[in-house]
Amino acid sequence: MSSTVQGLPPNYRTVLDVVEEAGPGGHLTAQEIWVRARALQPRIGFATVHRGLIRLHELGAVMKIDVSGEASAVYEPAASPHAHFRCTGCGAISDLEYAVPAQTVRRLAERHGVAIEREAVTFTGRCANCG
Amino acid sequence: MSSTVQGLPPNYRTVLDVVEEAGPGGHLTAQEIWVRARALQPRIGFATVHRGLIRLHELGAVMKIDVSGEASAVYEPAASPHAHFRCTGCGAISDLEYAVPAQTVRRLAERHGVAIEREAVTFTGRCANCG
């Protein structure tokens, strides 16, 4: 599954494995990834995990998501763009199937004279359990 | 202009004045707000500014915006919802006229069984100057 990325240092590969293991809805923080990575590679340091995430993000293999109102960023495997929902009650983060239409993005970029490379859509509110 | 909020402690009022002074495109960080507030009220402390922003956010008078990839949150007067654009080159933040259509939000909320209270849309890329 992670075979799409070549020539990765072993620890970075471990990080990638952990993120992909969690899947698109995983929403792992760097801390959580570190904990899981240590199960595979007990001597791995937090700094290495962090560097790995940065590298993998640059390579486009993982997405870094800054959820509005959340202290720490979460990571998940690169996948089709989608929005996120954060419950203000329990703090849970879930995926929503939404992306700003490509045509709209293009028109916005043109109108404001900018080049848009990425979008982040976050909704907040109450989930079913927290009513 | 800040007359819509009543019964505010004096320092919080100062904070509100600063934010509204900067206007919708101000995008001030808490630090910047503190600096400007001291021009009006030299003895005001940072903690007070921060508490004021929290209070004003609860009251709905100011918006707190967590820009993706930005270290600190920025604040601006409550206004019609709009998206933000952050240039990865110079770090500038600007407003874009976009909001997720209300009908779409409603449909998403219904489909996933959640109550959506707020949305945050952030684009990142390169501004005209940073090409």
Add this chain to the structure above:
DNA sequence: ACTGAGGGTGAGAACCGATTTCACTCCGTA
């Protein structure tokens, strides 16, 4: 006026995630 309670306030410490530093290891090549 006096008094007690409660909110507001300033300074600085504490906190926490993210990032950097630094010395060390590993592995390839010459």
Add this chain to the structure above:
DNA sequence: TACGGAGTGAAATCGGTTCTCACCCTCAGT
């Protein structure tokens, strides 16, 4: 073997945010 560059772990550091705590100010009830 000697060298150099990348990778690595532990710990220090950073920066924004939040908390603590002692003080002050206002105001209601006397």
